[in-house]
Amino acid sequence: MPNQDTAGGPGRAAIGWYVAAMRFLAGATMLTIVAIMTAQVIARYVFGASLIWAEELCRYILIWQTFLFIGLAYTKGELVAVDIVPLMLEPKWRLALKVLVSIPILAFLWLMMVNGFDYSTRFSHQIVPAVDFIFMSLIGRGVGLSIFWVYVSVAIGSALLGLHIIASLVLDWRELPNAPERPAPTEAEG
Secondary structure (H helix, E strand, C coil), rough: CCCCCCHHHCHHHHHHHHHHHHHHHHHHHHHHHHHHEEEEHHHHCCCCCCCCCHHHHHHHHHHHHHHHHHHHHHHCCCCCCCHHHHHHHHHHHHHHCCCCCCCHHHHHHHHHCCCCCCCHHCCCCCCCCHHHHHHHHHCCCCCCCCHHHHHHHHHHHHCCCCCCCCHHHHHHHHHHHCCCCCCCCCCCCC
16 A cells, blocks of 8 residues: 555655654744743742843744744644635635635735845844854854844745645645535534
């Protein structure tokens, strides 16, 4: 029996690797945030000192998480949506409505990507203070990590979400001949 990730050629295998990498990255970054915040709590309440860089670093990791993983949430149907009208439509009209709704969303994501990248390059001369402080404490000198790497998350996340939306439309179009009249109920409905 062929592996489902590789069945269907290299495209499905690449998607499987992408999803696995993103899920691993989601877990690793969440573990990092938990470890940093645990160290911060211990430092503050046990030793009476504070890690002045902890909150800022966690904020930047959370920003990256938000923009990187929203595409996966979209693909899994975990974003808030009102499905009353689509559930009343036939599959071809459901797809037409999804395309109609996706067009302004894709245009907005394009603007976010272009302007987000432009904005991030404007501030590329500024450094991330938390990372510089960490390295200053550890090795005696800062690394000068540009704030560009925080701000560019908007452009990258917007591009990834746009790709997820386009991929979803293509998959829905390919599945149109096999689509049921009514979608299967979700866990919340069933």
